Amino acid sequence: xxxxxxxxxxxxxxxxxxxxxxxxxxxxxxxxxxxxxxxxxxxxxxxxxxxxxxxxxxxxxxxxxxxxxxxxxxxxxxxxxxxxxxxxxxxxxxxxxxxxxxxxxxxxxxxxxxxxxxxxxxxxxxxxxxxxxxxxxxxxxxxxxxxxxxxxxxxxxxxxxxxxxxxxxxxxxxxxxxxxxxxxxxxxxxxxxxxxxxxxxxxxxxxxxxxxxxxxxxxxxxxxxxxxxxxxxxxxxxxxxxxxxxxxxxxxxxxxxxxxxxxxxxxxxxxxxxxxxxxxxxxxxxxxxxxxxxxxxxxxxxxxxxxxxxxxxxxxxxxxxxxxxxxxxxxxxxxxxxxxxxxxxxxxxxxxxxxxxxxxxxxxxxxxxxxxxxxxxxxxxxxxxxxxxxxxxxxxxxxxxxxxxxxxxxxxxxxxxxxxxxxxxxxxxxxxxxxxxxxxxxxxxxxxxxxxxxxxxxxxxxxxxxxxxxxxxxxxxxxxxxxxxxxxxxxxxxxxxxxxxxxxxxxxxxxxxxxxxxxxx
Numbered sequence: 148x149x150x151x152x153x154x155x156x157x158x159x160x161x162x163x164x165x166x167x168x169x170x171x172x173x174x175x176x177x178x179x180x181x182x183x184x185x186x187x188x189x190x191x192x193x194x195x196x197x198x199x200x201x202x203x204x205x206x207x208x209x210x211x212x213x214x215x216x217x218x219x220x221x222x223x224x225x226x227x228x229x230x231x232x233x234x235x236x237x238x239x240x241x242x243x244x245x246x247x248x249x250x251x252x253x254x255x256x257x258x259x260x261x262x263x264x265x266x267x268x269x270x271x272x273x274x275x276x277x278x279x280x281x282x283x284x285x286x287x288x289x290x291x292x293x294x295x296x297x298x299x300x301x302x303x304x305x306x307x308x309x310x311x312x313x314x315x316x317x318x319x320x321x322x323x324x325x326x327x328x329x330x331x332x333x334x335x336x337x338x339x340x341x342x343x344x345x346x347x348x349x350x351x352x353x354x355x356x357x358x359x360x361x362x363x364x365x366x367x368x369x370x371x372x373x374x375x376x377x378x379x380x381x382x383x384x385x386x387x388x389x390x391x392x393x394x395x396x397x398x399x400x401x402x403x404x405x406x407x408x409x410x411x412x413x414x415x416x417x418x419x420x421x422x423x424x425x426x427x428x429x430x431x432x433x434x435x436x437x438x439x440x441x442x443x444x445x446x447x448x449x450x451x452x453x454x455x456x457x458x459x460x461x462x463x464x465x466x467x468x469x470x471x472x473x474x475x476x477x478x479x480x481x482x483x484x485x486x487x488x489x490x491x492x493x494x495x496x497x498x499x500x501x502x503x504x505x506x507x508x509x510x511x512x513x514x515x516x517x518x519x520x521x522x523x524x525x526x527x528x529x530x531x532x533x534x535x536x537x538x539x540x541x542x543x544x545x546x547x548x549x550x551x552x553x554x555x556x557x558x559x560x561x562x563x564x565x566x567x568x569x570x571x572x573x574x575x576x577x578x579x580x581x582x583x584x585x586x587x588x589x590x591x592x593x594x595x596x597x598x599x600x601x602x603x604x605x606x607x608x609x610x611x612x613x614x615x616x617x618x619x620x621x622x623x624x625x626x627x628x629x630x631x632x633x634x635x636x637x638x639x640x641x642x643x644x645x646x647x648x649x650x651x652x653x654x655x656x657x658x659x660x661x662x663x664x665x666x667x668x
Contacts, residue, residue: 154339155317158224159449159493160168167316171341172349178337181351182279182306185334190276190304194250201302203329205242208235215321219290221373222317224459224494225413226450234291237576242298244578247598249302252596252617253603264636267613269623271335274603276304276597277380278356285361285515286418286461291317292324295578295594296359301335303602308337308355312347314462348373355580357602363417364540364587371590382591382601386418386514388586389544390535391571392557393434394427394528394548401549401569403437406520409545411445411498411572414460415469418588419543419565420572422515423504425531435502438522439484442498447488459493459516466494469517474509476501476521479508486653487564503659506537514540536562541585545571564588616662632658 155165189197208215212235219230253274260266280300282294289311300307323338341349347370350358357380360370367383374381391409393402409421426434447457460466477483480482485499498518504511510521525531535544541563546554549569558566562583565574574580581597583589591601619631633653638647661668 151588153234153313153316155222155314157221158219158461158463159495164221165317165320167320167340170341170351172341172345175339175341175349176353176403178308178339179279179281179355181334182308182337185306185332186276186278186306189301189306189332189335190330190557192304193255194302197302198246198250198352200297200329200331201242201246201652204325205239205246207325207328208239209378210243211325212239212515215290215325215417218321220450220458220628221319222315223286223461225420225461226453226455226458228453228467229413229458230290233576236297239293240576240595241578243296245295245298245302245506246490248579248596249299249599253303258607262640265641267611267616268609269612270607270609270627273606274303274600277307277605278353280305280307280602281350281353281355281358281486283307283350283358283360283587284309284311284647286312286314287413287418289318290322291575292361295582295598297322297326297336298400299593299598301331301597305356305602306335306337308339308350308353310339310341310350310398313343313522316340351377351379355379359593364387367590370481380604382589382593384418384541384583384585384589386516386592387420387563388422388512388514388538388540388563389419389542390531390538390544391421391562392528392531392544392546393424393430394546394550394553394557395427395429396549397430398549398569399430399433399437399545403434403441405545405547405571406438407441407445407498410520411442412572413517414457414496415498416461416465416516417572418514418516419575421545422519422521423511423535424520425525425534426522427528427531428524428526432478433484435500435522438520439500440482442500443486445498447495447497449493457498457518461494464498465493469496469519469639470520471500472508472513472515472517473501473519475509476504477507481521483588501662506534512538518597528530528553530602532560536560538589539586542588543574543584545568545569562586564592617665618662620658628668629658629661 151169152166215235216230217225220227255270258270273431282296326336351373359382361384364385365386445456482502488497501521504521543565544561544563545567546557548554552567581592582594583592631652635651638651642648
């Protein structure tokens with residue numbers, strides 16, 4: 148028995164908030180076996196029956212929203228408002244959407260015939276649950292991110308084994324409590340506390356049927372290698388370095404507000420948050436002046452009575468990454484604007500603007516995942532598009548303009564998975580929209596109809612509706628007559644010459660009629 152414990156601290160106050168026994172790999176394997184046993188009966192339930200359980204989860208979240216936000220806040224260091232809006236409410240919205248939409252999205256789809264010659268073959272596609280879904284979720288949104296996958300997996304007929312990030316294990320325990328309150332069948336949902344260093348390989352070896360992972364690019368690549376050895380289906384969401392394009396005709400007040408919230412919400416620890424801002428030179432001075440003025444008013448620190456806008460970073464390692472990126476930017480010519488704030492405890496970093504940036508800086512090349520905003524003046528929108536696309540990551544981007552036609556034209560040229568117009572860092576909260584990116588930002592998609600389909604695999608069934616058929620036209624024995632009968636088929640279907648079409652039909656008819664013959668011919 149493993150007696151080792153995970154000790155949890157509040158990253159804003161560094162106070163002890165809990166301890167949790169670690170699970171072993173044997174515990175994980177046992178959980179997967181239980182999940183497999185439970186999934187069979189669950190998959191046989193109707194969507195309506197599954198929906199009843201899913202709605203109980205949603206209702207529990209809604210009824211206990213304040214308590215849940217409090218736990219998330221203490222575990223991650225983010226303000227309760229961040230926790231409530233981006234995690235608690237977003238999860239309730241998502242659960243409701245998937246529960247209501249899954250039956251329509253995943254129902255049997257009849258396929259229309261692709262060729263008149265084979266019109267007797269009628270097909271349909273069923274979406275079949277994958278089986279056991281493994282979920283390894285991150286620490287930045289430890290409640291909201293896994294609940295999308297949990298809801299989609301369950302409503303689609305799967306069972307779930309979840310591992311949350313070790314740094315936010317208290318939220319994982321809360322998720323377990325919520326699922327138990329819904330009284331799902333035993334073994335259908337399982338939560339394990341396994342160290343991140345061994346979790347990926349352990350999950351892949353455990354017998355799960357698909358893995359959903361959210362985390363770093365480097366870890367995602369390693370998991371993909373391991374999964375490839377077993378041909379295990381895997382979905383990866385690996386981060387971003389999002390660009391924000393501000394056009395000359397943008398509503399400045401809205402653009403500045405969007406930059407602040409998109410860049411500093413959750414202390415900048417959002418894979419879909421604003422990191423690089425490209426502003427047309429005509430409005431650059433007005434934009435940067437307003438941005439600095441409003442940033443000065445942001446309240447940073449330990450929350451008391453909802454009086455904080457930006458909280459702590461969740462881990463000490465992430466704080467060190469932010470400091471390293473800032474130091475690198477300064478060394479390479481970056482001009483920094485920040486209100487210096489001193490904190491006795493906690494992993495805090497002041498919201499910071501960096502001007503005079505260049506593409507050699509780490510914060511322009513890598514995901515910073517912290518409260519740093521890199522701002523660059525551009526001469527044209529074409530330059531802004533090139534700069535935005537100049538990244539190995541392509542999760543989301545935003546376009547800020549009052550000209551909707553121009554916005555859509557710009558959006559069509561961006562190499563990212565999602566583009567928001569006059570907004571940023573909110574598409575993850577729209578359950579009906581796909582989540583995932585281009586390049587090294589992701590592999591596969593979650594959320595929306597694509598996410599629900601990703602929780603299943605297709606099975607096509609083909610039926611022959613023509614009565615009296617004893618053999619197909621192309622079955623044995625072969626002959627010259629059958630060969631040229633098929634040449635006639637192609638002439639009939641595709642020749643532009645009317646006489647050739649007619650002759651093709653004459654050759655095809657005997658070949659077709661052999662399908663009703665009992666003779667070996």
